[in-house]
Amino acid sequence: MSISVRIPPVLRTHTGGAKVVSVEGATLGATLQALVAVHPELREQIFEADNTLRRWVNVYVDGADVRHLGGLETPTRDGIEVVILPAMAGGAAAPDGE
Amino acid sequence: MTTKPFTEVNAAEAQQILGSPQRPILIDVREQDEWDAGYLHGAVHAPKGTIGFTIANIAPEKSAPILLYCAGGVRSAAAAETLAGLGYTNLTSMAGGINGWSAAGFPVVETTTLTPAQKSRYSRHLLLPGVGAEGQQKLLNSRVLMVGAGGLGAPAGLYLAAAGVGHLRIIDFDSVEASNLQRQVIHTTDRVGMLKVESAAVQIRALNPDVNVEPINGMLTTENVVELLDGVDVVIDGTDTFEARYALNDAAVKLGIPVVHAGVFRFEGQLTVLAPGRGPCYRCLHPAPPPAEMAPGCGVAGVLGVLPGAIGVLQATEALKVLLGIGEPLIGRLLLWDALEGSFTELTVRRDPHCVACGDGKREGSAA
Numbered sequence: 108m109s110i111s112v113r114i115p116p117v118l119r120t121h122t123g124g125a126k127v128v129s130v131e132g133a134t135l136g137a138t139l140q141a142l143v144a145v146h147p148e149l150r151e152q153i154f155e156a157d158n159t160l161r162r163w164v165n166v167y168v169d170g171a172d173v174r175h176l177g178g179l180e181t182p183t184r185d186g187i188e189v190v191i192l193p194a195m196a197g198g199a200a201a202p203d204g205e
Numbered sequence: 206m207t208t209k210p211f212t213e214v215n216a217a218e219a220q221q222i223l224g225s226p227q228r229p230i231l232i233d234v235r236e237q238d239e240w241d242a243g244y245l246h247g248a249v250h251a252p253k254g255t256i257g258f259t260i261a262n263i264a265p266e267k268s269a270p271i272l273l274y275c276a277g278g279v280r281s282a283a284a285a286e287t288l289a290g291l292g293y294t295n296l297t298s299m300a301g302g303i304n305g306w307s308a309a310g311f312p313v314v315e316t317t318t319l320t321p322a323q324k325s326r327y328s329r330h331l332l333l334p335g336v337g338a339e340g341q342q343k344l345l346n347s348r349v350l351m352v353g354a355g356g357l358g359a360p361a362g363l364y365l366a367a368a369g370v371g372h373l374r375i376i377d378f379d380s381v382e383a384s385n386l387q388r389q390v391i392h393t394t395d396r397v398g399m400l401k402v403e404s405a406a407v408q409i410r411a412l413n414p415d416v417n418v419e420p421i422n423g424m425l426t427t428e429n430v431v432e433l434l435d436g437v438d439v440v441i442d443g444t445d446t447f448e449a450r451y452a453l454n455d456a457a458v459k460l461g462i463p464v465v466h467a468g469v470f471r472f473e474g475q476l477t478v479l480a481p482g483r484g485p486c487y488r489c490l491h492p493a494p495p496p497a498e499m500a501p502g503c504g505v506a507g508v509l510g511v512l513p514g515a516i517g518v519l520q521a522t523e524a525l526k527v528l529l530g531i532g533e534p535l536i537g538r539l540l541l542w543d544a545l546e547g548s549f550t551e552l553t554v555r556r557d558p559h560c561v562a563c564g565d566g567k568r569e570g571s572a573a
Contacts, residue, residue, distance in 0.1 A: 115470075115473075116470045116471045116472065116473045116506075117470055117506070152499060161495070162491075162492055162493040163491050163492075163493050163494060163495040163499075165490070165491065167552045167553075170550075170551060170552050170553055171552075171553050172552070172553065172554060172555060174557075175555055190541075190550070190552065192475075192539075192541075192552070193495060193499070194447070194490075194491040194494060194495055195468035195469075195470055195475065
């Protein structure tokens with residue numbers, strides 16, 4: 108089973124620039140744990156110390172927010188697309204002022 | 206060729222017929238927005254698509270003389286065919302339509318307060334179903350708050366001004382820098398050093414004198430946000446700090462004002478419409494801001510200049526849809542654009558009933 112996890116541009120410095128990472132896991136939580144096992148720097152970006160999702164990080168499974176599905180317990184299946192989406196600073200963060 | 210079941214006349218002949226003792230029933234078969242932009246004196250409005258149903262009320266007698274016109278003469282001829290098929294026998298179509306009529310120097314009834322200069326400037330809007338003279342008047346009477354006159358605000362502001370949004374209140378605390386010009390197309394090289402809101406005002410006034418620009422040099426805060434939102438119909442969110450964005454969100458939710466939110470980063474952008482009562486607010490999307498070190502901005506990460514251009518124009522598009530009440534605004538939908546892939550992704554965002562800003566019972570309570 109292979110699940111494509113789409114890495115947002117703000118987090119790609121932690122995946123060596125990779126935009127999509129394919130991992131395996133029976134639940135969303137297991138999938139994301141597999142992801143951070145491959146790219147350890149992502150762990151603190153996505154997870155709190157207790158392995159819950161960071162509050163400003165949204166995760167979508169096939170376009171739907173997992174907070175409205177089963178959260179990290181959401182079961183996965185082959186071919187689904189997972190999108191990670193943290194809050195974006197916006198136009199552009201300070202020094203250059205957007 | 207078979208004979209047509211109706212007569213065709215030019216504008217001058219039509220004018221004669223209309224002045225004769227046997228004045229025909231004059232019917233305008235164009236669409237509503239075309240009618241709104243002006244029609245012939247004494248005309249009845251009956252769009253071609255439904256004339257087969259409406260004609261019985263307009264002309265119960267099938268032998269009554271009827272003169273039909275449209276914009277150029279094609280639709281009125283088709284309408285005449287339709288009426289002939291229903292048994293009408295005294296049909297005339299004005300070749301050249303109202304355009305030919307006006308070109309011949311004959312008068313039309315003006316239905317709006319648009320000036321001749323405005324009719325010319327917004328002529329492409331006046332032709333559009335869903336906009337027309339009525340919609341244009343709505344835009345001219347609209348007030349938009351633009352938070353930021355930078356990457357997103359620059360293109361959004363230019364297009365909203367061009368569209369004839371009557372009042373643009375712009376707040377920004379920065380001055381124009383050379384490094385802005387790669388994308389902030391509302392500013393110019395000779396205005397480097399000028400306050401962004403002043404520079405934006407110069408450009409908007411040059412583009413469209415119909416627009417009343419209200420430049421405010423400052424930062425949006427929880428203290429001034431309610432005053433900034435006063436009388437505003439829609440907000441273009443080009444904020445660059447989470448503090449400002451949450452302050453804007455919370456006040457807009459309380460006041461029931463839609464916010465067109467967007468963000469850009471490197472080669473990607475995102476966009477959604479946060480409409481209180483109709484969909485989620487920003488806190489439903491992101492209940493809490495990330496700490497600063499986990500939210501790098503374009504100042505350090507870079508951004509392709511056209512990225513905020515395209516996303517800012519999409520913001521202006523959504524704002525116009527909301528102002529005009531047309532189409533399907535991006536409410537409850539977050540659109541992601543990957544410029545390098547050339548792909549759009551749509552995510553579903555829902556209102557959170559437990560949201561601290563707009564959750565059940567919050568809005569009514571706070572607004573009271």
